[in-house]
Amino acid sequence: xxxxxxxxxxxxxxxxxxxxxxxxxxxxxKKNMPAKRVGKKWLFKKEEIDIWIDASDKEGxx
Numbered sequence: 855x856x857x858x859x860x861x862x863x864x865x866x867x868x869x870x871x872x873x874x875x876x877x878x879x880x881x882x883x884k885k886n887m888p889a890k891r892v893g894k895k896w897l898f899k900k901e902e903i904d905i906w907i908d909a910s911d912k913e914g915x916x
Contacts, residue, residue: 861890861897861898861899862897862898862899862900862903863895863896863897863898864878864879864895864896864898866898867898867903870900870903871903871907878896879896882896885910886906887903887906888902888903888905888906
């Protein structure tokens, strides 16, 4: 189990959200998914992903 308090990789985020890594990269580029670029890697925080998902759900309900 990946820890909620550490930085997640694209693999971790894709497993958590049950989408492909390509989808994660597309969301970073097109939908402003919260991510930090460190060198060549993208890193994520679980709480930022959860907030982003909740905000996306609310926008879709409008």
